[in-house]
Each structure stands twice: as C-alpha cells, then as structure tokens.
Amino acid sequence: MTTVLPPLATGINSSTDPSVLQTLGSEGVSLALWQRTLPEHLIVALDELPVERLPQLRRRVTVRNAATAIHSACDEVGAGSCATLLADVVEDLTAHAVRVLASPVLQLRLDVTDGQPCPKWHVDAVPGRMLCTLRGPGTEFGPIGPDGAPETIQRMPRGWVGVFRGALWPARELAAVLHRSPPREAGGPRLLLVIDPVDDAGTC
Template sequence: MRIAARPRAATAINQSFDPRVLGTIAMSGVGAAIWQRDVAPRLLKWLEELPTDHLPRLRERLRPKDAAAAVKAACLTARTPASPERDAFVVEVSDLVQVAAAQTGAVLVDLRLDSVFGQPCPKWHLDAVRARFLCTLRGAGTEFGPAGSDGDVTATHRVPLGCPAMFRGRDWPGEEVSGILHRSPPTENGQCRFLVVVDPVDPIGTC
C-alpha cells in the first residue's frame, strides 16, 4: 500500500525594499513576501487623527485603473474632509492596488478599505483566496509566522505599519501549501486599525 506524500509547505518569507518582492510568492517555497518601505509621516498622522466615522470604507471588485475613482467616492460617502492629505491618500491606495495587481498578474481585484476594532480574526489562518495583499495604515500591523505541526505559529512577527505584505491563501494553485499563517493583532483601549486589502481575481469566470 502506497502512502501519499504530504504536500510540501512553503515557509520562506521574502523581504525587500523593492516592491517586486511581492511577486516572489510565486516562487517555490515562498509563503509570504513583505515590501519594506516608508510612508509619508504626514499621511500617517492624518489617518491616525481622523475620526473613525470619517474613515472611508469600501468593498468593490474593479479594474486596478479604477481604484482612484472608487477610493475618492468612498471618501465622499464617509464625509472625509477635503485636504491635501485626502488627495495623497487616494493616490496612495491607488498605487497600492496597481502594485498588488501587477505582482499577481490580476486584471481585476477585490479592494477593501476596512476599519477594524478589537481582534476580528484572532486565530492563525490562511484566507480562502489565491493570495491576499494587506497593508495597515493605522494601528498595529498584521501578525504572521511559520506554522508548527499542531497548526499553531511557532514564532510571531508583525508587519510594520505602512508595509504591504502578500500572503498565499488556501486557493493557491499547485502542490505546495503555505506554511505561513497570519491573524489580526491584539488591540487595546478600543484602538482602530485601518487597512487596505487587495485580493487578485482569477480570470476564470470574470469575463
């Protein structure tokens, strides 16, 4: 009787100051990639001080080139005050969407702007998508780490504020499974996290 081999786990985490590092999750053995970068302190300060009811919220499937218009419309709906910082924010999110799409080859993406309170996803997990791009622009960054044999993470790391991370999901094609799990970080005193989430949409069934 032949025993089926267990799928190989992709446990490497690539990090670089080059945004193209996000595309390396397509390499064998890579479960996650982090783009190390600096965000304008003025923009981060503006987001931190913005009342939570004026933080834009968005869930929309769109072409990457339409992201700026969608984010601007979300700002208007949330009554986000007009300012140079709001304009910079629209450009920032649009640029993140362009990078996420380019590094995954996506023609369409699901874009979310989420305001998160508490710890909505406390368990270590893989998302039910091919890949997920996460960038926290306010509050604590996403926690991640390699999974042990019991399914728990053996060493916890946190994505720095403003740094995008790309994680393989459960629907990643091929034989490898991701050995890098992630979760929402614990928060205190009603802290609000604000993050950009981009999921590439597979071309099958989108035409």
C-alpha cells in the first residue's frame, strides 16, 4: 500500500508592509517576513549595553501587559536607557502576534546568547513562532531540500520580524521552512525576541 505524504509548505512571503504577517495561513506559506527597521535610538542604546546588562525575560503576557514586562526586565539589569523604546517595539509585535497566531495569551522571551545555541536545522514543536533579532546576527532560514537540509540559506537582518509555521500548525500541509541560530563566526552576542502562542490549556 502506497503511503501518501502530506504536501510541504515551503513558501516564504516578505514585504515592508506588516500585513504580510497575516499571509502565514495562506496555502503553501511557512514563513512570513516583515522587513522592519528598528528605531535608530534603540539600536544605539542596545549596542552600548554590556552583555550582562542586556534584558532577559520569560513570561506569559497579553498585549496589555507586555510593555510592563519589558520595563521590569530592563530595570532588573539596569538597562533603563532602552526600556521605553524596547517596550514600544515589543508591545507592537505582541499585537501582531496575537492576530497571526490567534492567541490572546503569549509566551514572551528575551534570550541573550553567544555562539550557536540551536545549530541544527529544525521546525519548532509549536503551532507558530515569531522571531526578531534585536542585537547581533539574525536567524538563518531556508526551505527544506530533498536531503532534509535547506536548499538555500538566508539570514534575517537585524530588526526583521519572521513568523514561522511550527510542527503543530493546524493545516494539512507540513511546515517545511527550517531555521537555526547563526554560527558563532557571524558575530554576537545576540538579543533575540521569541513569541509563542499559549493554548487554552495554558501550554505553548
């Protein structure tokens, strides 16, 4: 008996218009990229901070309290110089994530890394995930090839926003755009924003 495999969604949509994020649910699309530019003052403020003062966070939030969570994370490490600008950016992105990921509650992370914490090409075990590199080199990505590795490799510029379909995306198609952390030689350290949906049972 022949096994019929589900179709692969390898499409990538990109635009300077944030409405491109809404195309993640379109047939064949596994990655929607908003070609966004961070405010210059935020770039300068983050780049001036020593690594130990980059804010880190892991918290469930709604759009209403996302900014407060960022301010608290900045206060904990003495990163007040970037708190307001960073909070504004994150609050805006959580609003987009709520619509794209269809989840009023989100798991919000600010990760500080050096090196390559996720070297393997993968699809996340979540319905969908929003990524935005706030400092350092961006996430690498590419559509899956016949050998299980990306056919082509691209890197998200700093400030760009990518929403990836995960393995649990509710569609017949399989998410087939892989991603990974950039290699150490790409530079660092990184400050990465990660936003996941939280389901009705309270799990990501």
